[in-house]
Amino acid sequence: MSLSIRFAGSGGQGTITAGVILARAATLYENQYATLFQNYGAAARGGLASSEVKISPHEIIFPNVIRPEILVAMSQEAVDKYIDDIAINGLLIYDEGLVKEATPKSESIKKLGIKATQTAIDLGNKVVANIIMLGFLVGVTEVVSKDTIEKAVLEVVPTKYKTINVRALEVGFAMADKVAEQIKK
Numbered sequence: 001m002s003l004s005i006r007f008a009g010s011g012g013q014g015t016i017t018a019g020v021i022l023a024r025a026a027t028l029y030e031n032q033y034a035t036l037f038q039n040y041g042a043a044a045r046g047g048l049a050s051s052e053v054k055i056s057p058h059e060i061i062f063p064n065v066i067r068p069e070i071l072v073a074m075s076q077e078a079v080d081k082y083i084d085d086i087a088i089n090g091l092l093i094y095d096e097g098l099v100k101e102a103t104p105k106s107e108s109i110k111k112l113g114i115k116a117t118q119t120a121i122d123l124g125n126k127v128v129a130n131i132i133m134l135g136f137l138v139g140v141t142e143v144v145s146k147d148t149i150e151k152a153v154l155e156v157v158p159t160k161y162k163t164i165n166v167r168a169l170e171v172g173f174a175m176a177d178k179v180a181e182q183i184k185k
Contacts, residue, residue, distance in 0.1 A: 002056035004065040008082050009074030011049040014130030019051025025144045025152035026055045035063035048077050072133055114175050128168035135172020
């Protein structure tokens with residue numbers, strides 16, 4: 001079964017990087033197929049940016065993500081633009097410190113908010129909020145293993161930021177552990 005995930009937020013929040021890391025983890029370490037599309041807004045920093053990842057154990061015939069099962073939103077603009085695209089019984093993961101309103105039309109969509117940006121600031125670097133969100137996503141969905149996503153993070157991030165990115169990933173996993181029961185309901 002394939003899974004479609006859209007990461008969306010403002011340019012500079014790392015939504016493209018999160019998609020790259022997830023697709024890399026799936027293809028290089030878990031022998032799955034993946035597609036990745038990147039979308040940049042009008043401005044490199046501040047405009048809406050997104051990445052769309054489709055992961056499947058089988059060859060992917062149609063690579064585009066139309067109705068993602070999961071939306072990972074890091075800004076209000078991302079929620080406003082993409083919330084109604086989430087598939088029935090889908091999942092919305094959002095940065096509750098930056099998103100004030102996240103109400104899908106369908107009641108079948110589960111919502112999970114975490115304070116990724118504030119937590120990243122508390123860790124010492126706002127830039128790792130995307131990695132916290134990625135860790136949370138993997139912890140909640142198990143789309144890839146924790147070891148796999150860590151390998152992919154370590155391959156992609158610059159050497160001097162490896163330690164803080166691994167810490168951010170671990171924090172995301174821990175946040176996911178706290179809401180595991182909520183997802184199972």
